[in-house]
Amino acid sequence: MAHQTLQQCFNVVPGKITCLQTRKEIITGEVFIVQRHGQSSCWISASVQLYSSTRLDPNTGKGKLSEKAYLKHGKSCEHNGTKITKYKVKFRVEPDFGIPGAFLIKNEHKHKFFLQSATLEVPANQSIQFNCKSWIYPFTKTKTNRLFFSNTVYLPNETPEALDELRKEELESLRGHGTGERKEWDRVYEYDYYNDLGNPDKGQEHVRPILGGSDSYPYPRRGRTGRPCCNQDPLTESRPTKFNLDIYVPPDERFSPKKLSEFIENSVQAIVHFPLPEAQSIDEQESNSFESLEEIKDIFSRHKRQGVEGWIAEELKSLVSDDLFKEIKEASKKDPMKFPLPKIIEENELAWKDDEEFARQMLSGVNPTVIKGLEVFPPQSRNGVWSSIKASHIQHNLDGLTIAEAMNQWRILILDHHDYLLPFLNRINTKGICVYASRTLLFLRDDHTLKLLAIELSLPGSSADMEINRVFLPTTQGTEAALWLLAKAHVAVNDSAYHQLISHWLNTHAVVEPFIIATRRQLSVMHPVHRLLDPHFKDTMHINALSRSIIINSGGILEKILFTQEISMELSSAIYRDWRFDEQGLPADLIKRGLALKDPDNPTGVYPLLEDYPYGADGLEIWTAIKTWVTDFYGGIH
Template sequence: MWMRARGRPTMGSGEYEEPAEDNYVPRDENFSNMKAKEFLEIRKKSFGRVEPLLHSLYLKTTTNEFNGFEEVQRLYEGGVNLPISIPGNSTPSVLEFPTPHVIKESKFAWMTDEEFARDMIAGVNPIVIRLLKMEELASPCKLLCNCTQPSTITKEKLEINMNRVKVDEALAHGRLFILDYYDAFMPYLTKINELPSAKAYATRTFFKPHQCGDRYLGTESTVVLPSEKGAESTIWQLAKAHVVVNDTNYHQLISHWLNTHAVIEPFAIATHRNLSVLHPIYKLLHPHFRDTISINALARKSLITAGGIVEQTFLPGPYSLEMSSAAYKNYQTLPNDLIKRGMAVKDVSAPHGLSLAIKDYPYAVDGLEIWDGIKSWVQEYVSLYYSEDDAVQQDTELQKWWKEVVEKGHGDLKDAKWPEMKTSEELVETCTTIIWIGSALHAAVNFGQYPYGGYILNRPPQSRRWIPKEGTPEYDEMIKNPQEAYLKTITPKYQTVIDLTVMEILSRHTSYEVYLGQRDSLDWTADQHAKDLFKSFTERLKEIEDEISKRNLNQELRNRTGPINLPYTVLLPTSEKGITFRGIPNSVSI
C-alpha cells in the first residue's frame, strides 16, 4: 500500500524523510486538458472563501467560534459576512455554500434519533454497522495492553429503550445492531486527547430495528441513554455528536480513502506494468482506473500530506494516516462483507442468494443489484477468452499481474487469503471486486459527502470537548446555552470552511465523467461479441436505475427517505454534472 504522508517523521527518529518535489504521475494517467481546466476552476472558486476568512481571523475582526445555530444556517442562506475586504482582491468577503441536501426539506430532522440511526444504513457511511453477537455483551472490552476492563453496557440498560423487548429475545431474532469504533480509535485515543484541541471517545452505539497499565490508567466506560428533556437531552445530543465524529473520521480515513482510493491504486499500477493494452483483462479493467493515480497524487500533495488539510481538520490530526494504514486488513466482495458483518446470510431462495438482516437496507439492496449486474457482465466477458481453467493458469501475463498485485502492490497483506488465480471463477470474482470498488463502492461513500456532511452540525469531523459532568463550569454552561455547548464541542469556523470546501469539490461530478455502463470510445475492442455483451450490461443498468427509483417512491420503505425526506439515490448509475447525490463513475476519478 502506497499511503505514506509526505514529510511525516518516522516514529522516534526525529528526522523527516526528504519528500520528492512533486508527486509523479505518468503522462497517460493525468487528467484530460478539459477536465483539468474545469477541476482547477472549481478549486479556485471554492477555496476563494478561505483567504478572506484567514485575514479576518488574523486581524481578530471575527471569531473562530460560531455564534449559535443561526450563524451556521446563514452559511447556506445569504452567507456570513466578514467584516473585512482585501484591497485589490476579487475574492468574496462573504462565506456562502450551497444548501446541503440534508436540510433542504427540514432544518431540524437531522437531530432526530430515527435519522441518526437511518444514516448508518442509508447515509454516507453505510458499511460499518453490524449485527450484535450474544457473546459480546458478556465479554469485557479488550484493551491494547491485553488487560481487560469490564464493560458498563448491561442488558438492563439496553432494555430501558427497547419497548419491553428483552435483549435475549432481540439477539435470538437478530434484531440488535452495533456501530463499533472501539478497536479503530482506542489504540490512538490517548495520543488524540493529548492534542491541543481534541477530546474524543472510542464509541459503541447500539441500535434496535444496538484497570490496567499506565497507558490506559483512568480509562472510563460511560453509557449515555436517549432523553428528550432537560440536561439529559443535551447530553444525548452531545453523545450522538461524538459518535458521528467517530463515524465521520472512520468514513473519510478508512471507508473512503483506504478502502477505495488506496486499495484500487496497486491494481491500476500492476495492470499497466504487466498486461498488454491488447490483453482482454486490460480492456475490461482499464476504464475502472481512469484518473485514479492522478487524483491520488493530488490527495497526497494537499489532503493527506503531513500538515495538510486532513491533519488540520480531522480529529486524529497527525495520527490520521497511521490510523488509516493500521485498519487495512483485506478487501471484501459486497456479499462477503454483508455476511461478515452479520447483515446477511446465504439463502439460495432469496434475491441475489442472500437474506438481509434488515430488509430495508438501501445500500445493500441497491448495491447487490449493481454487484450482480457487474458480475454477470464480467462472467460473460471472461468466458469469451477463458472457457477453460487451464487458460487462466497458462496466461503468463495474467499470472505476472496477479503476482505483483499480491506480493508488491498489497505486499503488506502477504499472509491474507488471496485467490490463487488458477480458475476462471477466481478471475471473475477478482475482476468483479476491482470494478465494484472503483465504481459503486466509491460512489456510495463519496458522493454523499456534501449532501450529508455539508451541514457541519450533522457530520462534524472534530470533537473538542468531552461530555460535561455535573458540577463543572462546562456543565453549567451547557444548562444555560445548549447550542453554545454543542458548537464548542464540534468543529470551529475556520476548520468548517476548509472541510465544507473540500467536500463540495469531492462530491461534484465534472462534465467529463464516464459512468458505469459507458465507455470513452465505442471502439474499445474489435470483438463484436464483447461489444454486444457490454450493451446488454448497459441495458441492465438502466433497468436497475428504474428499479431503484421505484423503491424510493415506496412509502412503506421508510429507510429510503427518512425524516429528512432524502431519497437514497447515490447508487443510481447515471448523473448530470454538479452535486447531485447520484451517479456511479467507472473509476475513483475525484
Template sequence: MEASKRPSSCISKWQYSSTKSKLVSNFNPVCQAVQKLTFRGKFVIILNQKKSIPGKFISVQIYSGSEVDPNTGKGWLSEKAYFKECGRKKPHHDDDVDDAQTKVKTYKIKLQVDSHFGTPRAFVIQNKQNRKFYLLSASIETCTNRIIHFDCNSWIYPIKKTKFDRLFFSNRCYLPSQTPRALAELRKEELDKLRGNGMEERKEWDRIYDYDYYNDLGDPDKGSEHFRPILGGSRLYPYPRRVRTGRKHSATGPSSESRPQATNFDIYVPSDEIFSPNKLKEIKSNSIQAIVHLLSSKTESLPQQSSRSFQSFKEILDMLSTNRNQTIEGLIRDNLKKLVPNKYLKEVTQSIKENHWHVPIPPIIHEKEWAWNDDMEFGRQMLAGTHPVRIQCLMTFPPQNKFGVQSSIKKSIIEQMLEGWTLPQALEQGRIFMLDHHDYLMPYLNRINANGVSAYASRTLLFLRSDGMLKPLAIELSLPGSSLALEIQRVFLPSKQGTQAALWQLAKAHVLANDTFYHILVSHWLYTHAVVEPFILATKRRLSEMHPIHRILSPHFKDTMHINALTRLILINSGGILERMLFPGETCMQITCDLYKEWKFTEQGLPADLIKRSMALEDQDENNSTGIQLLMLDYPYAIDGLEIWVAIKSWVRDFISFFYKDNEAIIADTELQVWWSEIRTIGHGDNHNETWWYQMTTLSDLVETLTTLIWISAARHAVINHQKHAQNGNYPPNYPTLCRKFIPLEGTVEFGEFLKDPDKFFMKMFPDRFEMSLGLTLVDFLSRNSYDEVYLLRCQPSHGWIDNEIVLNRFAEFKEELKEIQTRVLQKKQRSKA
C-alpha cells in the first residue's frame, strides 16, 4: 500500500560501500541541493475568450499521496506556485479539443518541496482573476522524470465566488479501504462538499449534486394552462430524480419551482457538468441555425400560401433541398426579439443574411422519392431504421389489452397472407411480429383528441418472410369506447391500388406518428437520458474520483446532465417544443410516467431486452458468449449490438478484476454499497422494487450493472439518437409528429373529400408548414454529432486516463475489438448495398 512506503526514490539515499569504506550518493543532482526536490507541472486550459490568463492570478499547490503531515493528518502540501505561459498546445488526434476552434494554452509551474515529500497524488488550484477558464488536463513531473497525470475537464471559477480551492486527484485509482492515509481525509472532504446541504439556490459556480423532483416543467404564473403535475415522489406520477437547482417556488403554484428565462439557456447544473467551451459554442451555433430555419420557414409560408398545409410531396422535398435567403423585416425581426437574447441578436441577424442551411434529404429518398411509402421499407425500418427497439415477437393471437379486450384482427384474414403457413405454425416458429402502441395511449386519447389533433392507439402485425424481410399484415387503430373495457377498433389491410391502398397509407401515417412520439420521448428521453441522471448524481456524491468505478463510468456520462437541464428548459416544459410538436401535447410527460412504471433495470441490457420482447430465447450453450439465441437472422440492432455488448462486458469484467478479487471485496466496498443503495432508494426511489435491480453482492452483479449502464449511455443511445439522417427520420411523411385528421368513415362528407383527392387529404392530415419545420429542426439538432462526441472507441479522454499499465493495455485491446466490430459492420453495410 502506498501509504506505508518510504519517500520516493528521488529522496536522498546513501549506500554504504564496504569495499571503499565511504558513503556513495546515488541520487539525481537536482535533488541533492539543500535536500530539496524540484517538481514541474504542465496545465492545459481552454480559453473561452481571446485574452490570455494572467498567470500571476492562478496558483497551484501539490499534495503528497504517500507521506502524511502529522499536523493535518493529510498529505504534505507544497507552497504555492504560479502559472507561467509556455505556448500553445499542439493538437493530438486523441484530444477532446478542436484546436482550430478555441484557444488552447499550456501553462507551467515549477516548485520545490522537502526531500521527505513523497509522491504527488493531488493538487489544488486557485483562480484569483474575475473570469472562469476550462482546465482540460494537468501533469506533474518529479525529479526522477516520473509523470503523474490528471484528467481534469472542469471549469475553474474565481475563488471569490466558489470560496474553495478546486481539488483534483491523480489518475491512480484506489478502493476506499486501500486509500493511502495521506489521501483518506481529502477523499472524504471532497465527497462531503459535492453532496452539499440540500439547501439554498444553486449558483453557476457550485459543484453540488443533490436530488429533486421534476417540479419545474410547469409555469403556473403564466396561467392555469401552464400548470403541470410534479413528476416524481408519488404513485400517480413516478419518475427518476433530477439534479436540484433550488430556485424559488412559483407564487401561483407553491409546489412548482420558478422557471428561468429559456432564451438565455441559463439553468443550473454542477460546474463540472457544464459543456466545454467548444461544446458551448457549438450548441449556440446550432441553436442560431435552428432559429434561422424556423423563422425562414414561418415567414416563407405566410405571404404566399393561403393554406397552412403543404399541397404536395414535391413542396416538402423543395423545403428540404432549397436554401432560403430571407430579408430581416417586419415579422422576422419581431420574432427574433421574442426568441433570441439581445447578446445573440447580431449573430442571428447575420446568420439569416448568410443562410445556407438546410436539412439533408435521406439517401434512400434522394435515390427514390417514394421509397419511404413502400410496405417492405415500412417493415424494414422497424428492424433497421431510426427506432428498432419497440418491435416484439407475438407469442399469442389475438393480442388483447389489460382488460381482456381482444384485437378485432381476424385469424382468417391473417392466414391468407402467411405464404402457406397456418397461424399456429407461424406463431410457434416466431414469424409473427407486432409494433405495439396501444395500451399506454388508450387512457389519454380522449384528452389528446380534444386539443385539435387526431390520434389512435395502434397495433401493427407483420410476417417474417423466408427472405428475412418483414411484410406488413394488418394495422389496427383504436379509440376509447363508452367504458375502459370497450374500444372502437378499425382494421386496415395492405393494398397496392385504389381506395384501400389510400386508406392503408393513412393508417401507416398514424402508426408512424405513434412511433415518432415513443421514439423521441420514451426511448430517447426517458429510457436513455432521464433514467441515467440518478446514476450520475450518485456517482458524483458517493464514489470518489479515485474510485475505479467512477473512472470507468465518467466518460459515458459526459454532457448528459447539461443536456437534460436544457431539455427541461425548452423541450419538455409546458408550452415547450415537444408539447407543440408531438400529438399528445400537454399529456406527453404524464404518459412517460406510466411507461416509467414498467422500467426495470435488470431488463435494460441488450440480451435481457431481446428476451423480454421475445426477439431471442435464452441459450444454455456454454460456448455462446451472449447467452441467447436470436429468432431473426436480419436484425442489425441485435446482431451488431450483441457483438458490442459482449466486447463491453468482457472489458468490464477484466477491469473490475484488477480491483476486486472476490465477492467479499464487493460487499466490503463502503462507497460502492452506499452508491448502489442511493441509486435504488433515492435516485430511482419511485421504482425500487428489489427484484428489478441487481443486489450488488457479487462480482457478477457489478459486471452486469456496469455493462448495462455503459450500454444504455453509449451504444443504445447512439442507435436511438444518431441514425435519423442515414435513415428516413428527417423526411416528414415518414416521421410525422402528429396527424390532424382521423381516417374518414365511408358514407361521410369527409370520405367523399378523401375519394376526390387522396393525396391532398393526406397532406392536410400532416402538421402545417411551421410545425413540420419545427419537427425537422429538432430532429436535425438532436441528431448532430458534436466535435467532442465521446465514442466507445474513444471513451476515455487520454492515453493516461488511469495510472495502471495492465488496465491501459487491456483497454487498448478493447478498442481493437471495437475497431474489428466496426469493420465487420461496415463491410456488411457495403454488401447490402451491392
C-alpha cells in the first residue's frame, strides 16, 4: 500500500470515486439552504442519507440506504435575490448501490431551516435534482427524519420497487388520524370545516355560523388545525390569543424566508394604514372627534411619523409573538407610508366620475368576472320599474339598433349585483348603513367601447314579493346628475365587495384548498399530476390560514371595510351554493356569460365577442399555453 500511487488506490470517474481497497464508492452532491435574517452561513447541523431507486434491500423492502453524510462548511451565495448557503456532500456507498431516488435529512440543530433544493452527480455525468422547498424541523420535535424524492416522475404502477414502499409510507403519514392539535412541525393534511371564524368567548357579536358540512352553509373544506373548542360553543374552534405566523399549516405549505419577509413588510404597511382589529391605534377620544377628512389625515400623519416604535409599537407587542415583533421592527425601517397611486388617478384625479372610464373598468378593472350578456329585457323586477320611457331612452342609445337586435348581437351587457344581494339587505342596512342591490346595463359600441345605459337600484319591500327600486339614467344636469353619480357609487361598492369576497377570496383561495389537501394525501410527489399541480398551490394554504386569523374572521379586516360586515362569509357561502367545477375553465365561463361563442376551429374552443376585454383575451392566451403544456406533459409520460 505504501508503494502504490494515488491513481492505483482510487479509480476516478466523473461524479463517482471508487476506492479499490475498501470497495466503497463516493457520490458527490450539493445541498442548498436559504439563509434567514441574522443567521450565519454555517450554523446548520444536519445529516443526509441516500435511498437507491434501483437496488432493493431485502431486509427492509426498500431501496438500499447509504451511510450518513454531514452538512459542513457551507458557502454563501445569492440566487434571484435570495441568500443561499451551499453545502457540498459526499456519500460512501456500496458498488452495487445503484441510482439514488430519494434522501433522508435529519435536522440535529435546535432551529428549523428552509431546504431549497439538492443535486447529486452520479456516473456518466448524470445529474439528479431534488426540488425540496420545505422547512426542516429539529429531530427533537418531529421524532423522524424528513424524506425527499427526486424530480423523476412515475405513475403508481411504474414506481420502482425500491421506492414503492417509501411512497406508500409517505402518503400514509401525510393523511394523519384526525385527532389532536397539530403542532407547527407536523406534516399532516386533514380536512375541516370553517369553524374558526367566530369567537363566541368574546361575546355574542362574535358568533359566526360554521361554513361547510351542511345544506344551510355549504363551503369548501380547509386544512385541519385541531385547536381546542371555545368555552361557549363546543362546535367552534378557539382562536390564538396572539397574532403570529404559527397558525398551523404543514411545513411544505409555509412561506419561504423570502416570502415571509415580503409578507411582514406588506403587513407593516397594512397595519400602519389599517390597524389590526384588536389594536387601538388612536385613542378613542381622539378618534371620535374627527370633523373632517383633513383632521383624520393630519392625525394619521403625526402618528405614522413616529413609526412602529411610536404609536402602535406597544399595541403590537401585546398582540404578536416576540419573534414576529422583531421581524416587524426590521421591516418597518422602510417607509410604510407610500402606497402608489392608481395610474388613472395619477393622470386625472377626477377620472372616476367619467361614465366612459366607469364602463371601461367593468372590462379592464379589478373585477372583470361578473359582467355578462343580457338575456332578458327588461331585467326581471317585482315592481316593473322599467317603464316605456326608460326603454325608449335605452333604444335611442343603441346606435340605430332595436333592443332585440342589440341583444341578438350580444351587444347589451349587464353587471348584475341584484339577486344574490337582495335577500341580505335588511340585515346589512343597520347601524347607519344604506346599501342597494344594483343592475347596470351597458351597450357595446362599434368602436368596442362600452356606453352606460342605465342603473337600477333596489331594496327589499315590505313583503317577500315586493321590491323598492328605481332606474337612473346618465345625465350631467342638476339634481339628476348627483343622483346618477350616487347610483354609480353604489354599483362600485357592490362590485368591490363581490371582488373581495367572491372573485378573490372564494373563487381564488378557498375553493383551491381542498384540492391541495387531496393532492397531498392521494398523489405522491413522484406522481406526474402532483408535479403538474404543485406550482399552482404555492403558499395558498398559509395565506388562507392567515386570512382566517385576521382578514375573514369576526372583527377582521373584511368585516371592517366591506358593507357586508358580519354577514360577509355567510354571503359567500350562499353564492358558493351555485359553484360548479365544470364551469371554472375560462372558455366555459365566457360562454356561460355570453361573452364568447363555441368555435371548434379555434385552439381555445371559443370565439370571443369582446375585442377590448383584457381578462378574456389575455386569459385565453394563458389558457391555451397551459393546455398545450399539460397536453405535452401528459404525452411525455405515455
